[in-house]
Amino acid sequence: MSISRICTIALLLFITITTAQAREYRYSDAHLHFVDFFQESDGTAKLIEAMDAGGIDHVMISGIPVAKKWHENEPKRPRYYAGDDAPVYWYSATDVIVAAAMNELDAEQRKRFHPFLSGFNPNDKNADAHIRRMLELDPGLWQGIGEVFTRHDDITALTEGDTPRANNEALARVYHLASEFDLPVMLHSNITSKRERNPLYLAELEEPLRNHPHTRFIWAHAGTSMELHRHQEKLDFLLPTVSRLLDDYPNLYIDLSWTMLRPYLLDASGKPRKAWLELVERHPTRFMLGSDVVGRFDNLAEGMQAFEPFLDALPEEVAHQVARDNFLAILPRKDQASIR
Template identity: 30%
Template sequence: MCSLLVLGFLIHLGFEAQAQRQDYLFNDSHFHLTNYIQEGLGIKDFLNLIGEDVGRVALFGIPLQQTWSYGNSGDFAPTYYLESDAPLYYYSFTDAHIALEYLSLSEKEKKRFDPMITGFNPSDMYAADHIKRVLLAFPGVFTGIGEFTIHKEFVSPKVAGETASLTNPALDRIMETCAETGLLVIIHNDIDIPFQKEGREAVYYRQMVDMVSRHPNTTIIWAHTGLGRVVHPVRDSRGIMRPVRYPNQMELIEETLSNPAYQNLYFDISWDEVAKYIISTPENIEGTARLINKFPDRILFGTDVVAPKDKEMYMGVYRMYEPLWDKLFPETREKVLKGNYERLFDQSAKKVRAWEEANKN
């Protein structure tokens, strides 16, 4: 009888712990602790900011540093890439900074974060070596790479040196390294060019999915579904006298998620700039909800907040999406906000730890 009581008590504790683990609003698959001049909250301050409302957070800085060129802006010190015409450059120390912030936490606190490697130049053939070097320098820390950028409105032209490309062998080498090590990939790549005219195929879509299909053993999250501040959803090109009709944004994503050649590809709906498109009309909300309900295992939520000043700022994107959350099936909402994150990041962490153990000095 005593053993049965003990067993019952332990089962109760297990259910209670499970309930506590689920008693939060979301896991954040896309968060920048620091900004374009490598400033932001300390990780413990960030933990205090989010409290118990958030479960786990994919933690990264920003791999690009904004130059303060006195000849360009004088005494004005730019903190954002739109505040200066001076170039951006890759800032590799961001990886050490993120690792040291993470290592300052208690073991319990560490379970709240999944740090990511970002401080590499994706057009550099040595970038893959940097990634492995970071893993071995900080074993037990990193789960993936990213968010890193290939094509991004206003940012790509400002980056000093060679322009990144989806067809560059350096990117293939990075993806092969992630397949080898188990690292998860979060990549920013605009689906189209800014101010693209309707009636044409999205410029970068085909290159992106071709890259994904070349690396079937690499788990890839396409950040923001390829959208941006002015890279708006691809429009339907129906019209009189048009001999060709190209798919619109929803159709492209549905086509991609339906294709087994891209089964290693996932999308996140992070960033308030993306949310503004999705919630702009009832039709967009309904269409997005229909798509996510059809593919509940392939979409993740993230905030894409950069160095938040307060909790209101941090929670803003989640609140913006409330009309969308209301349209999702309960089980779909649970996967998008929590389950997909845990499944993908846990799988990657297990593989990365095994690779580190096998390759340690």
């Protein structure tokens, strides 16, 4: 047998073995809402079933800090917050719902869930006192704060009361408390409006990053949203902005939930974008995945597995960090010992 034929066979064998050893990922879902905008849920049994089906070991679990009103003048109950013009209002009982769901679980199941407290008005300077009270009522339950709604497309327009900002005085008090209790904070703060093609609201995020260096911030889907994409498609300034922020602020982490998948992480053909791969490789501990599902879990596994083409293009160690470990690493130190 010729040397060239031997080399060809060896190459084919290598390709076959490599293909057979495709990566298998275990996930942490860093952004999951147990309830929808009507504070309703499929429940913990369906959630655990969906987690098992999708290889999801751990989830960040939170409520929704607002509830959608079924207005007296509306003959049909809306199905989503944008279903009609009725407002949404701050709803503190969302945390009670999450806490009750967690208390139904056995000790082994509980280790997979990481509850974040979200039911407070971010414009109210009493918010930190309320959070402290909730932490005292359920010692050891809460492992983070958020998702905190600030700039948020149509939710901002529909919310009763003032527009929240990530850099207001009420939230500054919350960030101080988060540092005191070693709790990460997940912020929803859109980077711009539906029509401005520049990082219009970036200062609202950057100010707390600068002023609260001991607080760990998770930026929900890097300031993007489906509504922004609907009006502006791809934000060309997002990548350089995120890159600079990660360089400047070691307390910033990025939630790559579903609005980041396209058009940022993958192109129209489903191919991973090189520039985003390079950014994740440069900051391998600062990115995490989230489904951002709201109370319904049928598509949870599919949503997490949709990131596989991007993960497969990363170095294997980095891919597993992004898929599972980075989220767990930012949880309070007191909770690290129970994580597997």
